[in-house]
Amino acid sequence: MALLPLVEPAAVLTDAEVQRYARHLTLPVVGNEGQRRLKNARVLVVGAGGLGSPVLLYLAAAGVGTIGVVDSDVVDESNLQRQVLHGTPDVGRGKTASARDAVERLNPLIHVELHDLRLDASNALETLRGYDLVVDGTDNFATRYLVNDACVLLGLPLVWGAIYRFDGQTSVFWAAPPAGCEYEGVHYRDVFPHPPTPGTVPSCAEGGVLGVLCGAIGSVMANEAVKLITGIGEPLLGRLLTFDALTTRWPEVLVHADPHRAPIGPLEDIAVQCALPESAPVLAGHAISAARLAGRLAERERGNDDFDLVDVREQHEFDLVAIPGARLVPRGGFFDGSAFASLDRTRPLILHCKSGARSAEVLTLARAAGFGAIHLDGGILACVDKIELRGSRH
């Protein structure tokens, strides 16, 4: 059962539009009227990354008249394996500007609005307000809960998708679909009521992600957006589609509104819930400089010092570059406790990661577990010129 079209049709299509969208115009349920609805639509895409790339390209090609893009990142070389909107010449550029150029190259008939910012409690409502539909392809829980809650407060439908490694999830959330429709209003918190405990769920940067997975999930998301705008087909509302890229299966999960769900609280609370446990500012005595570590490594080599140098990054990072004499115990093992079995409480422990952020988190856990641990200030990045590293720099 279709929902009513989200957008009223524009008055007319120009000759250029009739030519460009010819294959839509001959489609029975889209046709000229559907295309005019697309032309009048205002869609906000949050995140111009892996999922945002196919969403933006397909919505632009489909003729969605106004597309907003929210992102505050710059294009990194490691993005190009999956963020097909951006190319090699875009490395180092802002993602929103790169996205606008790509979309305008594809379809100059549409209008792109740039929001070169990171959504937070202070700007979320004003950024989302005025759009007909929001598409969430961000890369972190804080923004996902923020976008969901803002959509609930504004009454907006949300096309949502998330990916990790070989798995994808996508759905349509709309807390208050039009009265009288056959759909129950559900939103993100009916599936995942609270943000996960910070630090317990690895990011794509740590766990990796199969590039083409973005295309599979992102194109489903674009499809849902087009359907909602034009009011055709059955929306993915009340169903969550999962995708396993390794077996190519798309099992569906039923989603009902939780009758006991808590009302949406202040947006400010989300940042607090999603913040990493205040890695109690590392005390000066609990950090070691790269220069000092170089000295201690040399002393250990001579048998005059003893400590366990533990790298808490991931295997692929360790393979790329490492401090000779360090061994790998990825950070996740400290969060689930499994790492402690491989450590000797009686031996001094020096933790390190790439920049010092992850090792500072692990330091808090290790000290709480009774280890006399310290960590390398500034991580491997601080070692360049101080310690002869194995492999190339990050």
Added chain:
Amino acid sequence: MTVGEQVTIRFFAGARAAAGCDQVTVDPGPLEQVIKSLHADFPALADVTPGCSFLVDGLSATRHEGLLLVGAGSTVDVLPPFAGG
């Protein structure tokens, strides 16, 4: 016991990897007990389920603190959260 008298547990993403299978059937009972028996059968799941959403016939069980009764014929979907995009 026939399938209709049992509970179907479906595992997704990391939960499926930890269980090593797509789904199993278990006896009905309070969700807490169902989860305990899953941990006994698939020890690796114990690391994953604390972060997962349990949807019992589409309804999130998170607020019910494991007290929710999972009846015969129900389906429980074990869904890990992830935020990649």
